[in-house]
Amino acid sequence: MSTPRQVPSTTARSAAASPETELSPPRRPGRPRSERARQAVIQAASELLDEVGLRATTADRIAARSGVSKATIYKWWPSKYAVAVDAFLSEMAGTAPAPDTGSAREDFRLTLRGLMRFYSGASGRVFAQLVAEAQTDPAVAAELRDHLVAERRSLVAPIWQRGVARGELPAQVDPEVGLDLIFGPAMYRLMAGHAPLTDTAADAIVDAAMCGLSR
Template sequence: MSLTNPVRRRSGRPRSERARQAVMLAASELLPELGLRAMTTDRISERSGVSKATIYKWWPSKYAVAVDAFLAGMFAASREPDPDTGSAREDFRQALRGIMRFYSSASGRIFAQLVAEAQFDPEVFAELRDRLVASRRELVRAIWDRGVARGELLAEVDPDVGLDMMFGPAMYRLVAGHGPLTDEAADAVVDAAMCGLSR
C-alpha cells in the first residue's frame, strides 16, 4: 500500500519528493496545533515553503493533504501486532484496548475530525476506509477466524456483524463521548459481546 499517492493524483509534472515531504510534515505539525477546520492551505504553504499553487497541483484540498499526512504518520509508527494469545477473548481484549488507546490519544482526536469530514467528502471517506479501517479489519477478522476454528465463537454468526458488536462501541464512544476509552472499558465490551458470540 503506497503512502506516496494523494487522495486524487493530479496530472502534470512529477512531484519533488523534498517538497512533498515538506508539505506532509507541515500538515502533520499543524493538525494537532490548529485542528482540521482551522488548518488552511495558506498555513501549510507558509510552514512548508511550498507554494499554494504547487500544493493544489498535487492535492485537491487541504483535507486530502491532511489524510495523506495523518495516514503516513500512522503507518510510519509501529502497528499493533496480532496478539494471537491462543484465546479469542484475550486477543479481542488486547486489540480493543489498542483501539481505545489510539482513540483517546492526540492522533485519535485528529482521526475523529477526519471521520467527521468524511461524512461530507466521499474521497476522504474512501481513503480512511481503504487505507486505515480495512487494514485493522483484517487483523480482527484473523482473530475471529481463529476463534471459530477453535470452537470458541459461533460459526453461524456473520463475522462482520460479530466484529461490529465487538469494536463498534469504541467508535461510538469516540464520536459521542458518552463513556471512557480505557482498558477497563475495552474488557467490559469484549466480555459483554462474548456472551452472545461464544459457545
C-alpha cells in the same frame, strides 16, 4: 507506518467533490514518491492537525512545515483530507497494532486498548472532526471509508479468522458484523462522549462481545 496506496480515479472523486477538493489538482503519473519526503509530509500534517485542527490545516501549511512543495503534495494526495487519513493511519499503526498472541480475546483486547488510547488523545479529537466532515462531504466520506476504515479492518480481520480456526469464534457469524460488535463501541463513545475511552472499557467491551459470540 502506512504504505503508499492506490487512489480512486479523479473521475470518481470529482463527481462528489467539495469546494475544497474541487480546487485540489488530481494526482498524475510521474516519478515515484520519495519516502523521505512522504514521511516529512505525514509528520507535518500530524503536527498541524494536533496544533490547529482539521479545518485550519491546509496544503500551504503542510508544505511550509514539511519543506515539500505544494505541487508535489498534490501529485501524491488529492486533498488535505487524504493527507490527514494517511497521517491517522500512520499513528494508528503505532498505537493500535494488530497482535498475534494465540488468543482472539487477547488480540482484540490489545488492539481495542490501542484504539481507545488513540481516540482519547489529541489526534482522536481531530479524527472526530474528520468523521463529522464526512457526514456532509461525500468525497471526504469516501476517503475515510475506502482507505482508513478499509485498511484498519483488513489488519484486524486475521484476528477473527484465527479465532474461527481455533474454535474460539463461531464460523457462522458474519465477520463484518463480529468486528462491528467489538470495535464499533469505541467509535460510538468517541462521537457521543457518553462513556470513557479507557483500557478498562476496552477490556469490558471485548469480554462482553466474546461472551456473546462464543455461545
